[in-house]
Amino acid sequence: MAETNNKDTSTLTADEIKLYDRQIRLWGLEAQTRMRHSRILVLNLTSIGVEVVKNLMLAGIGSLTLCDSSILTEEDLNGNFFVDASQVGQLKVDAAFDRIQDLNNRVKFSVLKESLPLGGKLSTSNTAVQANIDPETLKHYQNYDLVIATGLNRQQLSQLNQITRNLQIPLYASGGHGLYAYLFVDLINHESKIQLDSNSNSTKSKVGILNSVSEITNVEKTGKDEELKIVSTLKNSYRTIDEVFKSNKLSEFYKSEKKLRKITPVLPLILSLFDYSASDVAGKDQGLDPVVLKSKAEVIAKDLKLPESWKIDENVVGELARQAFCEFQPVSAIIGGALCQDVINALGQREIPINNFVVLDTVKNDMPIFTL
Amino acid sequence: MYVNKIALFTGVPLMESGTTGLKGQVQPIFPYKTECFACLPKATPKSFPVCTIRSTPSKPIHCITWAKNFLFPQLFGENDEEQHAANQQGVSDDSDNKDEVEALQKEANELLELKRLIQAAASKETNSTDAEFVHKILAKIFKEDIERLLRIETLWTTRAKPTPLQYTKDEYSNLKVSELSDQKPWDKQANLLQFSDSLIRLTNRLSSEPSIEFDKDDEDTLDFIVAAANLRSYVFGIEIKSKFDIKQIAGNIIPAVATTNAIMAGFSAVSSIHMFEGDQAIANSRMVYDSANGLKFVNSTKLDSPAHSCKACSIVRGIAKLPTNLKQVTLAQFRQALLEKYGYSDDIEISTSDSRLLYDYDFEDNLEKPLSQFVGFGDVLLISDSDEVLDHIELYLDGHDNDLAKGDEAKISLPELSIPAFRKKAVVEEEKEEGKQEDNADEQHRDNEDGVIVLDDEEEDEEEDDAIEIIDDDEVDIDKTKSGKY
Secondary structure (H helix, E strand, O other), X not given: OOOOOOOOOOOOOHHHHHHOHHHHHHHXXXXXHHHHOOEEEEEOOOHHHHHXXXXXXXXXXXXXXXXXXXXXXXXXXXXXXXXXXXXXXXEHHHHHHHHHHHHOOOOEEEEEOOOOOOOOOOOOOOOOOOOOOOHHHHHOOOOXXXXXXXXXXXXXXXXXXXXXXXXXXXXXXXEEEOXXXXXXXXXXXXXEEEEEOOOOOOHHHOOEEEEOOEEEEEEEEEOOHHHOEEEEEEEEEOOOHHHHXXXXXXXXXXXXXXXXXXXXXXXXXXXXXXHOOHHHHOOOOOOOOHHHXXXXXXXXXXXXXXXXXXXXXXXXXXXXXXXXXXXXXXXXXXXXXXXXXXXXXXXXXXXXXOOOEEEEEOOOOEEEEEOO | OHHHHHHHHHOOOEEEEEEEOOEEEEEEXXXXXXXXXXXXXXXXXXXXXXXXXXXOOOOXXXXXXXXXXXXXXXXXXXXXXXXXXXXXHHHHHHOOOHHHHHHHHHHHHHHHHHHHHHXXXXXXXXXXXXXXXXXXXXXXXXXXXXXXXXXXXXXXXXXXXXXXXXXXXXXXXXXXXXXXXXXXXXXXXXHXXXXXXXXXXXXXXXXOOOOOOOOOOOHHHHHHHHHHHHHXXXXXXXXXXXXXXXXXXXXXXXXXXXXXXXXXXXXXXXXXXXXXXXXXXXXXXXXXXXXXXXXXXXXXXXXXXXXXXXXXXXXXXXXXXXXXXXXXXXHHHHHHHHHHHHOOOOOEEEEEOOOOEEEEOOEOXXXXXXXXXXXXXXXXXXXXXXXXXXXOEEEEEEEOOOOOOOOOOOOOEOOOOOOOEOOOHHHHHHHHHHHHHHHXXXXXXXXXXXXXXXXXXXXXXXXXXXXXXXXXXXXXXHHHHHHOOO
């Protein structure tokens, strides 16, 4: 897929402006132009992957490469509107190809039918693989501007994250467990120019450090009085997935013990589920062992420095153990929509992207953003 | 609003949701148990006094509204006489400045002249932007009318004066319409050229079309609005906007994106699970809306009880099932059924939703007439207690189902309702009045999808007399979102 856009003009054609009219009105021509030039790799056509691919095709990115080596099964049909029952048994990407391309012929769409190498030796421990990454592995990723992975386990995500860090490519990762889902964002270092109200007294209108992950590096003021416009440059720095698991940042954003105590049990539970793979629950009606899941979550809660008074909710443990790795289309639509909206925000550089971990709980319609 | 009302009549839960750009909301509605769609205040429409639009614009939107809602229909709209009369009336009611009223009336009269000029020109096709009538129109709208306004000195004591448009034909003769950018604002010359060019195009169309309405996707009309609004902005020293921007304002375009729609559709689907949780349905349901808070991607709240003052759900509603042949039911039978069913102490008043009285104790003329003479299925009747013991109710009329047991076809089946005690008349009257206006506005929304309404002055109280409203019509969006037009 490697080659860049054949026309490297920075402007969109009149046809494109007409086609993308509604969204250009929302995020501006510049962001649409950046999107037209971006090359995005999507790993795995899970139910969330389906939503992500749909949103990116409709948004009008430059090229989309979809990598999935799995065969379409009957269980996949519920969460994948690109395929139908007659295609069960085919490779997922083959089955879905035409309907994906039909969404938008302007996007250069291609598929990879074999899993991409993640480099390093597969280790059985959960500690990060610190081995040097094979240059051959890097070659598979170097021609993309952004990588989106769905349904990876901790080790796979950790390895992928090392690759994207090595190549300085932004990474999004997401996965769903029944009525719950997560979104992880690693933009490494990201700058956005945000417009502030002229009468804003916010700390964002002054140069300085906002918190341990973001700072205002520049403030531009134009015009006077009522016409005053303030544009601040906000720099966000991100952590890798390995750092997320050992994060001590919760207490920085939830300053009192009372607030910390209220942090949803879904956060450590969903992080615990990174230790498993979809194959661990395949064919088991009971799902995972809730006792094991709970103890894993309690370890993670400790790693994240949640206070002693924080208690895990047994009901939520039971639900997540039962629902682990189940795909549910409405949940995928929400988390996939949030993921793509953030990709657009990150590319557009006018809104502040998520930093860095979102938990979705559709039982309570709760969707907190944690900085880990 | 309509779907909400039907949900109230039927008692069926409603999952309301919609998006505007990056914002969106999902609201589960359990009729009479939780807040309904009408309980929550909707964004108040922006409205401008007529004098701001006609005499003293200060923002681009004022000039765009003038071009679209005033100038364009005056020149290309239908039945000029009516419109003319309406304009006259609106102005004289509104303004206490006599000079201004006179000036505006004169202006309107002259516009009628311009319309005749255009119609005359339409009969003899022309392609020259140099046509005499084009210059007459330019001179009249952007020069003479402005000079007339300038003579009313009281208007300009606290405002910057406008400058009548000066131009020569040569200024724009070597420009081409096809080379104008949609994204960048045009300069004065380009606007002059586009004004003339689109005026000729529209005029030529009038030879085969009786009238033309503004449509954001009709390039001729859009070009005219853009150029006319910008030339007016130029005269009043207001910022010039690009065609792209004016299309959004004049066409009331609501930006929509796949991501927000997917997110809200997802919440809507997943929230509907709670509707099947029986006793716990309401306790477990959450309303979802967008968040501006960095710690949350969306906000969610538990459902509130219905608002006490809600115009829609403070009235008890139900469905009355009637014989499929409404000719078989007299008003007297219907009244009797109501008295028996709900135990009114003495008598009732029956009126239609458009406030036509069908029956009360001293108006018995209609009693022996069949219901079919007044209403049909799908209509709503308002029932009031003459003794003021029970509160008003509204009944939606429907035919019996086909599978009804034999012998029941001629019966009137009324819904089980618990009717609250009568509330103070003054309050109810006021609500009725507001409700009526709202219904009216609803109808206009449907006719007028672009959401800009010139309200009839008769229906408004004095303060709001003759305002031009821009409605941020949530309902319209939602419909579109649901039917997938975006």
